[in-house]
Amino acid sequence: MSVGKAAVKVVRLGRISYRSALEVQQQHIKQHMDSCSTSPNTLLLCEHEPVYTIGIRQAPYPPEEEQRLKALGADFFRTNRGGLITFHGPGQLVCYPILNLACFKKSVRWYVCELERTVIKMCSTFGIEASTSPDTGVWVGNHKICAIGIHCGRYITSHGLALNCNTDMSWFDNIVPCGIVGKGVTSLSRELGRDVPPEEAIPKLLEAFTEQFNCTLTYN
């Protein structure tokens, strides 16, 4: 039974390579596994250089596909998260909550739902009506504005969500995003018809997060 609100530390990593961010995530996961008392819940915020990543379902993305995408000038990573292929790049706010679900609710299904609700809540503060669908993620109509893909081991979460702010959307033309044929992608900038950088989205995302997860945020 959780008494009082869980505390979550916000760590802003800025523009960081995908590989480096993976290492930072691992360090924070290890902190959770090593600690005997309070689990150090952390929210990592960053932006990546252009990179395509895939999850544990590797079969649809053989080495030829990897080569094809790398030839376009992006990096490529095979990860241990759920979800199919997605793109990360400048202008996209990437958020990696490294949480111990024991501080919240020990259900991955619940956690993903709360992430979706957080982003929907954030979108509404921009005046954007977003929603969920049978495909995990946050949608504006038939266009995905935020992708979600996570990993959970011993109740410690990693990976997270990727919100398109003023991303160069042409990178998504090279893939079937999240393996969903026939649906598109969008961004805060596209929906609002003006430039919305990740910096503008960060405080709104954090506010929505504290409300939805009923937690307190601390900063470095």
Add this chain to the structure above:
Amino acid sequence: MAMCTILRCASVSLTSSLPRLSNRNAVTPGRLLARTCYKRTLSTTTRFCAALKFTDKHEWVRVDSGVATVGISNFAQEALGDVVYCGLPEVGTKLAQSDEFGALESVKAASELYCPLTGEVTDVNDALADNPGLVNKSCYKDGWLIKMTVSVPEELDGLMDEAAYERYIKSIED
């Protein structure tokens, strides 16, 4: 003649005769004997424990004739949501208790699986490749994940029985 063999085997060694008895069909007295032996065996040795045992990570294991079948509990499958992919090990993989042996994907989340016992993988449920939803629909039966040998039978004694697992779930649902 066959009947004498069955009875002699039963009186000499219950455990070693059990698989033979259970494989015979049609001989009614033999079948009755098998059932009686089976019950007696359960109470005297864990080697033929056919009851479910549980880990604190919500995997179950059932040992039958030295082969352990492993799956996830109803609590676990509900907490995951609809399973869309099962990442399982190859046959022949050697695992220690608590080793990560695979992952299940649901709602774009990959959740690790932890091995309940030490042993070697002898079988993987191929039905899950085309029908991963079996893990949700039939978590204790058709949705089994792997079968493995039992290198350290004593590890079973450290796992929760069904009643203890029910209490465990109640305690974490607070």
